[in-house]
Amino acid sequence: MILKNLNSLLSKIEQARLDYSPHHIVKLVAVSKYAQSSMIKEAFNCGQLSFGENKVQDLSTKKEDLKDLPIRWHFLGTLQENKINALIKLKPVLLHSIHSVKLANTLQERLQKENLRLNALLQINSSREDSKQGFSPEIAKTMFIKIKNECSNINLEGIMCIGANSEDVKKIENSFVITKNIFDSLKNYGAKILSMGMSNDFEIAIANGSNLVRIGTKIFKS
Numbered sequence: 001m002i003l004k005n006l007n008s009l010l011s012k013i014e015q016a017r018l019d020y021s022p023h024h025i026v027k028l029v030a031v032s033k034y035a036q037s038s039m040i041k042e043a044f045n046c047g048q049l050s051f052g053e054n055k056v057q058d059l060s061t062k063k064e065d066l067k068d069l070p071i072r073w074h075f076l077g078t079l080q081e082n083k084i085n086a087l088i089k090l091k092p093v094l095l096h097s098i099h100s101v102k103l104a105n106t107l108q109e110r111l112q113k114e115n116l117r118l119n120a121l122l123q124i125n126s127s128r129e130d131s132k133q134g135f136s137p138e139i140a141k142t143m144f145i146k147i148k149n150e151c152s153n154i155n156l157e158g159i160m161c162i163g164a165n166s167e168d169v170k171k172i173e174n175s176f177v178i179t180k181n182i183f184d185s186l187k188n189y190g191a192k193i194l195s196m197g198m199s200n201d202f203e204i205a206i207a208n209g210s211n212l213v214r215i216g217t218k219i220f221k222s
């Protein structure tokens with residue numbers, strides 16, 4: 001089942017990226033928050049190397065379960081202050097969700113203490129939904145540069161957004177266009193990763209320049 005889901009998903013991603021540009025490469029992070037370790041192992045055996053979790057405890061458990069596999073673990077959830085130390089010790093390859101200067105500063109302090117570095121993205125609330133975390137589009141660029149300059153143990157590699165929660169394709173598109181424009185304005189400041197697109201909107205996200213999609217349901221729950 002997972003093999004079939006992955007094959008069908010990969011061919012859709014492939015088509016979407018070719019439609020955007022043959023030079024455009026899109027990375028897939030399999031969001032395994034709904035999946036047990038055995039299912040992650042099954043996906044790994046199909047060739048999927050990168051997985052994402054949104055709870056520190058789940059990341060810890062699954063990473064331990066699967067420690068024999070060279071999985072690249074991403075963290076995508078809202079990170080609570082009291083979980084920062086635990087997350088840092090798990091050494092995720094990328095934290096997608098720095099949503100405030102306070103979080104960045106606390107992360108910096110803890111990383112410095114442990115003499116560790118962390119690759120991360122700024123989360124942008126480009127759909128302006130109260131239920132979503134993230135920097136508002138107006139301040140995103142300034143905050144990216146500020147955190148880049150002030151938090152030397154955080155390696156800011158780009159930005160992330162969650163598409164508008166809407167049936168209206170135009171609204172979803174608009175949230176991706178806003179994020180892409182911010183991303184373009186940050187290229188001179190080291191932004192390389194544009195993380196946007198989930199099971200229901202990844203094709204729209206790729207059509208608007210996403211180079212990393214985070215997909216769970218379509219792999220593990222269909």
Ligand SMILES: *Cc1c(COP(=O)(O)O)cnc(C)c1O
Nearest residue numbers: 031054076198199214215216217
């Ligand atoms: C759950 C989640 C995803 C994956 O969503 P699906 O709709 O299951 O593909 C992507 N990004 C974040 C931040 C998530 O929490």
